[in-house]
Amino acid sequence: MTAETKARVRTRRAILDAAVSVLAKNPAASLADVAAAAAVGRTTIHRYFAERSDLLTAIGADVLDKIAAATDRSRLAEGPALEAVARLCSEYFDLGENLTLVFNVPEFWDWEGWEQETAADRALIDLVQRGQAAGEIDRALDPVWIQHLIWCMLYAAWSHVHTNGASKHESLTQCLRSLTKAIAA
Amino acid sequence: MTAETKARVRTRRAILDAAVSVLAKNPAASLADVAAAAAVGRTTIHRYFAERSDLLTAIGADVLDKIAAATDRSRLAEGPALEAVARLCSEYFDLGENLTLVFNVPEFWDWEGWEQETAADRALIDLVQRGQAAGEIDRALDPVWIQHLIWCMLYAAWSHVHTNGASKHESLTQCLRSLTKAIAA
DNA sequence: CATTAATGGAACACACATGTTCCGTTCGAG
DNA sequence: CTCGAACGGAACATGTGTGTTCCATTAATG
Numbered sequence: 001m002t003a004e005t006k007a008r009v010r011t012r013r014a015i016l017d018a019a020v021s022v023l024a025k026n027p028a029a030s031l032a033d034v035a036a037a038a039a040v041g042r043t044t045i046h047r048y049f050a051e052r053s054d055l056l057t058a059i060g061a062d063v064l065d066k067i068a069a070a071t072d073r074s075r076l077a078e079g080p081a082l083e084a085v086a087r088l089c090s091e092y093f094d095l096g097e098n099l100t101l102v103f104n105v106p107e108f109w110d111w112e113g114w115e116q117e118t119a120a121d122r123a124l125i126d127l128v129q130r131g132q133a134a135g136e137i138d139r140a141l142d143p144v145w146i147q148h149l150i151w152c153m154l155y156a157a158w159s160h161v162h163t164n165g166a167s168k169h170e171s172l173t174q175c176l177r178s179l180t181k182a183i184a185a
Numbered sequence: 186m187t188a189e190t191k192a193r194v195r196t197r198r199a200i201l202d203a204a205v206s207v208l209a210k211n212p213a214a215s216l217a218d219v220a221a222a223a224a225v226g227r228t229t230i231h232r233y234f235a236e237r238s239d240l241l242t243a244i245g246a247d248v249l250d251k252i253a254a255a256t257d258r259s260r261l262a263e264g265p266a267l268e269a270v271a272r273l274c275s276e277y278f279d280l281g282e283n284l285t286l287v288f289n290v291p292e293f294w295d296w297e298g299w300e301q302e303t304a305a306d307r308a309l310i311d312l313v314q315r316g317q318a319a320g321e322i323d324r325a326l327d328p329v330w331i332q333h334l335i336w337c338m339l340y341a342a343w344s345h346v347h348t349n350g351a352s353k354h355e356s357l358t359q360c361l362r363s364l365t366k367a368i369a370a
Numbered sequence: 371c372a373t374t375a376a377t378g379g380a381a382c383a384c385a386c387a388t389g390t391t392c393c394g395t396t397c398g399a400g
Numbered sequence: 401c402t403c404g405a406a407c408g409g410a411a412c413a414t415g416t417g418t419g420t421t422c423c424a425t426t427a428a429t430g
Binding site for chain 1: 211212213289291323325326327329330333334336337338340341344345348349351356359362363364366367368369
C-alpha cells in the first residue's frame with residue numbers, strides 16, 4: 001500500500017486548486033475560505049498542511065511545476081526567437097490564476113523558491129541571448145529586464161481582462177503585439 | 186484660528202507618508218507599524234483617521250493628487266506624442282512608493298476612487314489618440330490597453346530595481362525604450 | 371461484511387489587530 | 401507665564417484567524 005492513497009492525492013489537489021483560485025482574488029483570505037472553496041472541512045486542510053505557510057510553500061512548488069511544464073511545451077530552442085517568445089507567452093498566459101497569484105500574494109514576493117534559477121529561467125535567458133545574437137532581439141535591452149517585462153506584461157494582460165472586461169483572446173493579442181515590438185531589434 | 190493647525194497638517198502628512206512607505210512594502214502591516222514609522226503614537230493615528238479604511242481612503246486621494254500634479258507637469262499637449270508619453274512616464278516613475286503601493290495593497294484594486302475617470306486618465310487617452318491620428322502610435326493597440334500597459338511597465342521598472350538591484354536610472358531607461366517601441370507605429 | 375483510512379464538525383486556547391477610553395505630559399500660541 | 405491644543409501610553413473590550421484535540425461519521429479496501 002502506497003503512502004499516498006488515491007483519495008489523498010485528490011483532496012490535496014482540490015485544496016491546492018481552491019487555494020490558488022481564492023488567494024489570487026483575495027490574498028488575505030482565511031483558511032476557512034479556502035476550505036469552503038475546496039468543499040472540504042477546515043481541519044482537513046491542517047491535516048495536509050500543518051501551517052498556512054506550508055500550504056503557500058506547496059502552492060509555490062506547484063506553480064513552479066506548471067511553469068516548467070509550460071516552458072517545455074514551448075520548445076524554445078526551435079524556430080525564430082521572437083516566435084518562440086510568443087509561444088512561451090501564450091503558454092504562460094494560460095496559467096491564469098497561477099500567474100496572478102504570484103503577483104498578488106505578498107508571501108511570494110520574496111519567496112525562497114524564486115531565488116534559485118530554474119531551468120525555465122535559464123531557458124528564457126538563453127532564448128533572449130540567442131535572439132540578440134541573431135539580430136532578432138534588441139541588443140540594448142538587458143535579458144533580465146526582458147524576463148521581468150514578459151511576466152509583468154502577462155500580468156497586465158490578465159489585469160486588463162479583469163478590470164476592463166476585455167476578452168482573454170483580445171487581451172493576449174494586444175499583449176503579444178506590444179511585447180514583440182518592444183523587444184524586437 | 187483655522188481649524189487646521191500647522192502642527193496638525195504636519196503630523197497628518199507624516200502619517201500619510203509613513204503609511205505609504207510601510208504599506209507599499211507590506212500591505213498587511215498593522216497600524217502599530219505605521220505609527221512606529223511615522224514616529225507617532227498609535228492613538229494619534231486614530232485621532233486623524235477613525236478607521237483603517239479612512240486612512241486608506243486618504244492615501245488614495247493623496248495619490249490621485251500626486252498623479253494629477255505629475256500629469257500637469259508633463260504638458261501632454263505639447264510636442265510629439267511619443268515624447269509626451271516618455272515625459273509622462275518619467276514623472277509617474279518618480280512617484281515611487283506611491284506607485285507600487287497601488288499595485289500591492291489589495292484594498293486599492295477595486296477602489297471606488299479609480300472608477301471615475303480623472304483628468305489625468307482623460308489626458309492620457311487623448312494623448313494616445315492624438316498620437317494614433319498623427320501616425321506616431323500604433324493604431325492596432327487599444328488606448329485603454331496602452332494606458333494599462335504604461336502603469337504595469339512602470340511597476341515592472343520599480344520591481345526590477347527592488348528584486349534585481351538595478352539602478353533607478355538604468356531601469357527607467359530600459360522601461361522607456363521598451364515602452365516607446367511597443368506603442369510606436 | 372469487517373476493518374481501516376479519511377473526513378467533518380464542535381470545542382478550545384492562543385495570538386494579534388482594531389477601536390476606544392482615560393489620564394498625564396509636552397509643546398506652542400497669546 | 402498661562403492656558404489649551406496636541407500628543408503618548410496604558411488599559412480594556414472586541415472580533416477574527418490560527419492551530420489543536422476529540423469524537424462521530426462516511427468511504428474505501430480486502
